[in-house]
Amino acid sequence: MSQAEARLARSLSAIPHGIVVFDADGAIAFRNKVAARYLSARHSEALVDEAIRDLAEGVLADHAPAAPSRAVDLFGPPRRALVLTAVRLEQRSEDLGALVLIDDVTDRRRLESIRRDFVANISHELKTPVGALGLLAETIGTEDDPEVARRLAARMMQEAFRVARTIDDLLELSQIEADPDGHHEDVPIPGLIAEAVDRVAGAAAQQGISIQQEAVPVALSVAGDRRQLVSAIYNLLDNAVKYSNSGSSVSVSALTDGRSVEVRVADHGVGVPRRDLERVFERFYRVDRARSRETGGTGLGLAIVRNIAENHGGSVHVESTEGTGSTFTLRLPARMGGAPKATDG
Numbered sequence: 001m002s003q004a005e006a007r008l009a010r011s012l013s014a015i016p017h018g019i020v021v022f023d024a025d026g027a028i029a030f031r032n033k034v035a036a037r038y039l040s041a042r043h044s045e046a047l048v049d050e051a052i053r054d055l056a057e058g059v060l061a062d063h064a065p066a067a068p069s070r071a072v073d074l075f076g077p078p079r080r081a082l083v084l085t086a087v088r089l090e091q092r093s094e095d096l097g098a099l100v101l102i103d104d105v106t107d108r109r110r111l112e113s114i115r116r117d118f119v120a121n122i123s124h125e126l127k128t129p130v131g132a133l134g135l136l137a138e139t140i141g142t143e144d145d146p147e148v149a150r151r152l153a154a155r156m157m158q159e160a161f162r163v164a165r166t167i168d169d170l171l172e173l174s175q176i177e178a179d180p181d182g183h184h185e186d187v188p189i190p191g192l193i194a195e196a197v198d199r200v201a202g203a204a205a206q207q208g209i210s211i212q213q214e215a216v217p218v219a220l221s222v223a224g225d226r227r228q229l230v231s232a233i234y235n236l237l238d239n240a241v242k243y244s245n246s247g248s249s250v251s252v253s254a255l256t257d258g259r260s261v262e263v264r265v266a267d268h269g270v271g272v273p274r275r276d277l278e279r280v281f282e283r284f285y286r287v288d289r290a291r292s293r294e295t296g297g298t299g300l301g302l303a304i305v306r307n308i309a310e311n312h313g314g315s316v317h318v319e320s321t322e323g324t325g326s327t328f329t330l331r332l333p334a335r336m337g338g339a340p341k342a343t344d345g
């Protein structure tokens with residue numbers, strides 16, 4: 001291999017796409033590392049190899065369109081979607097061979113499909129209350145009884161609040177995603193919990209639910225975005241209240257093992273069925289649509305909590321028994337050197 005060829009081979013190996021070069025006789029002259037990986041994977045070898053040769057033969061024999069391409073789906077595992085494109089290599093009409101590019105579009109397809117689903121979900125979530133608003137306005141327009149008109153207007157207000165809440169949550173979610181680092185500072189846990197409890201206190205009182213705030217070590221703190229962290233704890237508390245019955249109690253506590261801090265929100269409410277435990281953190285996923293709607297839910301609260309937890313290098317988990325209650329645990333890395341070893345909560 002000449003020096004120039006070696007340089008070219010090195011450059012082609014640095015490209016994140018698979019590249020296979022054929023000489024004018026249709027023999028493989030070069031393949032970069034990425035291409036070798038696809039070709040050596042046992043389950044995909046035959047399929048990808050055959051498609052590559054087919055495309056190359058096509059352009060070499062000149063009975064193919066300018067740059068033919070072909071989609072190849074590998075059923076794995078892992079499942080992958082590839083797009084192969086062939087081009088003829090020529091110099092001053094001299095045939096030098098063909099090049100086949102292997103583009104792995106798996107992640108792109110997955111993101112596209114998530115985005116499509118998300119847009120479809122948003123449209124659906126907004127269409128329902130907006131449709132209701134239209135109908136209510138139409139009915140009020142023909143209603144003579146002022147008492148009925150007042151009731152319909154109250155319903156309209158409820159639906160309008162629902163749209164506003166969904167938009168607020170969507171904005172919060174996109175803000176968190178757009179600025180994953182947020183504004184990082186030292187945030188004491190007791191203050192965070194007190195602020196979140198304060199925010200939910202009105203709704204809790206209205207529903208006859210008491211909130212027990214366990215004692216938290218004063219020195220316990222995390223590094224993070226204060227506004228986001230309050231929002232995460234508030235969302236967990238808000239759910240605990242929403243999915244509990246009147247007269248019930250909700251508790252919030254925090255403990256640490258020195259490395260991480262766990263904020264726990266426990267309720268004695270309706271609980272989450274086992275099959276839904278993982279899915280409740282997905283955007284717009286609800287176990288009980290009617291209850292979520294009744295309580296003014298947007299289906300975005302836990303997605304917001306999960307995003308915030310991940311932005312802070314943490315996680316969120318749920319343990320629950322249907323009909324008995326749930327405990328949501330927000331785990332965050334403890335501020336280095338700041339947290340005491342034991343819990344005195």
Ligand code: ADP
Binds near residue numbers: 242271272285286
């Ligand atoms: P929502 O606005 O509907 O409450 P969330 O994203 O906050 O949306 O929660 C998703 C779903 O998870 C809820 O609709 C509810 O079915 C379930 N859920 C969340 N928190 C609790 C809880 N503390 N107890 C029982 N179910 C819960």
